[in-house]
Amino acid sequence: MNRILKYYVDTLIQTGDFTIIDADGVRHNWGDHTGTPVAIRFNSRKAERAVALNPSLKFGEIFMNGEADVLEGSVYDVLAVIFRNAGNYATSRRWMRAIEKMRHVARRIVQYNTPTRARSNVKHHYDLSGALYDLFLDEDRQYSCAYFERPDATLEEAQLAKKRHIAAKLHVDREDMRVLDIGCGWGGMGLYLARNLGADVVGVTLSDEQLAIARQRAAEAGLAERTDFRLQDYRRTEGPFDRIVSVGMFEHVGVGFYDAFFAHCAEILKEDGVMLLHTIGRYDPPGNTNSFIQKYIFPGGYIPSLSEVMAAAERSGLIISDVEILRTHYAETLKHWRERFLSRRDEAKALYDERFCRMWEFYLAASETAFRWQNLVVFQLQFVKRLDALPIVRGYMGAEEERLRTLDQRACRAVAGRKEPAAAELAGREAAE
CATH class of the missing domain: 3.30.1050 (Nonspecific Lipid-transfer Protein; Chain A)
Incomplete structure (x- = not known):
């Protein structure tokens, strides 16, 4: 040996x-x-x-x-x-x-994520076959840390709770607010805000695959007029916006572009606006992204320490108004993803090959164990431009979360009600046969 x-x-x-x-x-x-x-x-x-x-x-x-x-x-x-x-x-x-x-x-060179390079990095990961993501993500294709209100929550329940938790922190207190979703993915967060809060949402992504699905979902949900999903770099998005939300995108910004990210957000956010940033972070001092993840999974990616994020935000003029650290929530999310992927591994192999399956299994396992036993957590950081932009006590978050929970429960019952007649009709046909 x-x-x-x-x-x-x-x-x-x-x-x-x-x-x-x-x-x-x-x-x-x-x-x-x-x-x-x-x-x-x-x-x-x-x-x-x-x-x-x-x-x-x-x-x-x-x-x-x-x-x-x-x-x-x-x-x-x-x-x-x-x-x-x-x-x-x-x-x-x-x-x-x-x-x-x-x-x-060398990290600033590796993470030199200009608009052209950022798009190339995104295509490397997010323009993989949509059928791959269907194998392990929830029905809404939420590809970021879920929020487990109960240990026994399903992945679908925890991802819905994540959207509700974030929406409550945005404090969308009237309809027709203009909201920017930076890194909108397949549109789930933006559609939630448009449907439940009456917001007018602009969602930006650098992935062709994500954009096509987000637009299709908006049309199918009857929300095309309230949503504007674009293939656009956040640096080229013009404001103003009442609210800005970014979920699972900041990890792709690169440490050399933190000042530019927060400066642009401050520029396009209205004076009474609110911003919510949800990102993986490290609880220790600045370091390096895992070599394997950086080379094969997320080129140009970097997991920041809180000190790196805060320093850049402070220089932009944004005011930090709330900080929450989600500790093992991402470990539980990744456990669900890993188990779902492995249960459908043969389908992934049919899409790609054995080498890809080994790479993906290692990525999911390494990420989960890093959140359980190494230095990774998730930051939810709320920013404002004025001290009086939000109520002075945090109770508004809980109250709004409960209101949204009621809406979510009604929506789930309505979906179940629509499915039941179809199931009954199918059962009747099978009995007749």
């Missing part, structure tokens, strides 16, 4: 039941034999050497390429053992510190 890799694992794994079968077929075991046993087989010495020298990139890469296989447990189980044991291990090893330091120095 590669000596550097063995030393690495010797000092890392103290708990769990962790086995590596090296390229020569020899079994090596670590841990205290608690929890789910996991076993990895390296299929070449080259693969062992690659992981030894750059584990954050190469472990996912060799798994994706079939140069290593998980023989016991799953990729998720393997990463769970590693991350539970990791702590600050990476920062305590000289060669790992050197790699991360070089990546930190």
Whole structure:
């Protein structure tokens, strides 16, 4: 077994039941034999050497390429053992510190997300087949952290609760408010605001696939006149807007463009306006995006620390009016996505290939374990331009959330009522046959 890799694992794994079968077929075991046993087989010495020298990139890469296989447990189980044991291990090893330091120095180049480059990055991920996202997302195609009001909530319930939670913080207190949705995805958040709050929504995305579906959904919902979904960079969107919302898009801005992002938002937000930013964040000081995720999943992406976000927002003149940290909500969201994806893995393989399925499984498992045992959380940050733009106590959020909950429950009952006659008619036909 590669000596550097063995030393690495010797000092890392103290708990769990962790086995590596090296390229020569020899079994090596670590841990205290608690929890789910996991076993990895390296299929070449080259693969062992690659992981030894750059584990954050190469472990996912060799798994994706079939140069290593998980023989016991799953990729998720393997990463769970590693991350539970990791702590600050990476920062305590000289060669790992050197790699991360070089990546930190180069991050502004990697994240140089000009409008042209930003569009290319978005196409890399979000213009994948819509059939892929249907395999694991909820019915509304919410591709961001859900909000679990109950531990046993379904993914659909938690994603609806997320939209309700955000809408309440926007304080849309009259109809016909003009709302900008930066990074509108497949239109779910914008349609929710138009339908439930009577808002006039402009949604911008850089994905052709997302744009087509958002417009189609708006037409089918009878909301085409209240929504304007555009293929447009946020930097080219003109105001003014009463409200701005951005969910799961800030991770793609790039640290070198934070000042430009907040300055433009401040420019197009009305003086009595409100902005709500929902983004993945890190609870520790500024760092680097995971190498594998950056290379294969979200090129140009970066997860900010709160200090980086706040400094840029302060320079824009926006006033921070509320901060909420969603801790393990994204871990639960990713668990649902991972389990749904794996249950329909054969369909994903038919769309792409085995290598893609391995890449996607690793991405979902690595993301979930990072939210459970590493440094990732979700920030919900509310901004205003005037201190008197919102009520002076937070009670308005809860009251609005309850009002919207009632509307959501009515809408769900109406949908169920429309489905039941069809089901009864089908049952009647089957009985007649």
